[in-house]
């Protein structure tokens with residue numbers, strides 16, 4: 001069995017990725033990551049109501065990506081339950097923050113969360129195992145507005161974790177001070193955009209440091225979930241009415257990078273499962289990036 005962890009899988013795009021993994025590859029076993037066990041259990045029940053056959057292929061894994069102890073405990077659980085087979089894949093999906101302005105919290109989940117999960121779980125991955133980081137078009141859109149030095153930093157394939165960490169600490173010291181971000185070539189310092197641009201940098205760093213793995217990032221597209229649909233009136237509308245796509249469509253690129261045949265490692269993909277640049281937006285359906 002190919003064992004796969006999806007973080008933040010109790011709802012939204014993570015839930016859709018989990019469901020599609022089980023539907024599309026019957027040799028898979030899924031650790032459905034949820035920071036709250038009850039919400040995770042409810043998600044598994046929902047999955048099993050529609051697909052009772054998945055009963056032996058899915059288990060809730062309590063995991064809060066913002067918390068070292070939670071991630072450590074979850075990795076120990078997976079280690080104990082994976083016998084000698086190891087882990088085939090990790091989808092770093094958990095994320096927050098479209099509307100949040102608390103930079104430190106957003107970075108701790110969206111960027112440090114990826115680093116924390118990879119530090120704990122990479123030792124369990126099999127050779128040529130996959131990591132998929134769900135980032136966002138907000139990353140390249142943010143980089144496009146940066147000054148030349150920060151643009152170079154945020155597209156540097158040789159970036160180290162230490163450099164990413166140092167920049168995050170510097171940014172937290174500017175939090176709320178748009179003029180300071182601007183003066184440092186970091187546009188308006190949008191917490192979400194910055195966290196996703198740096199999550200793409202983590203993808204470059206991890207891919208370089210683990211050449212035996214296949215590590216890529218992707219945006220799901222503009223998807224109707226609790227992250228994007230916040231008013232009660234909008235919740236009653238369909239994704240189409242809102243100009244968004246469904247969570248299942250938002251899983252397309254992640255499923256390709258996890259189970260399909262991507263070109264390589266250390267790349268960022270658009271929601272159409274085609275390569276995209278890190279420093280500007282590429283609309284889905286337009287020619288893939290080849291740089």
Ligand SMILES: NC(=O)c1ccc[n+]([C@@H]2O[C@H](COP(=O)([O-])OP(=O)(O)OC[C@H]3O[C@@H](n4cnc5c(N)ncnc54)[C@H](OP(=O)(O)O)[C@@H]3O)[C@@H](O)[C@H]2O)c1
Pocket residue numbers: 007008009010011012013014034035036039063064065066092093094095096109134135136137219220221222223224225226227228
């Ligand atoms: N929706 C979009 O248009 C869009 C666009 C670009 C990128 N994305 C990215 O796609 C990913 C999934 O987002 P979504 O739209 O599906 O949002 P969502 O419906 O709000 O789901 C987010 C998931 O992340 C979990 N989560 C949040 N903080 C966590 C933590 N500290 N530890 C573990 N899990 C945590 C949430 O758990 P709880 O239920 O416990 O809160 C939930 O399961 C995110 O990384 C997001 O940035 C989404």
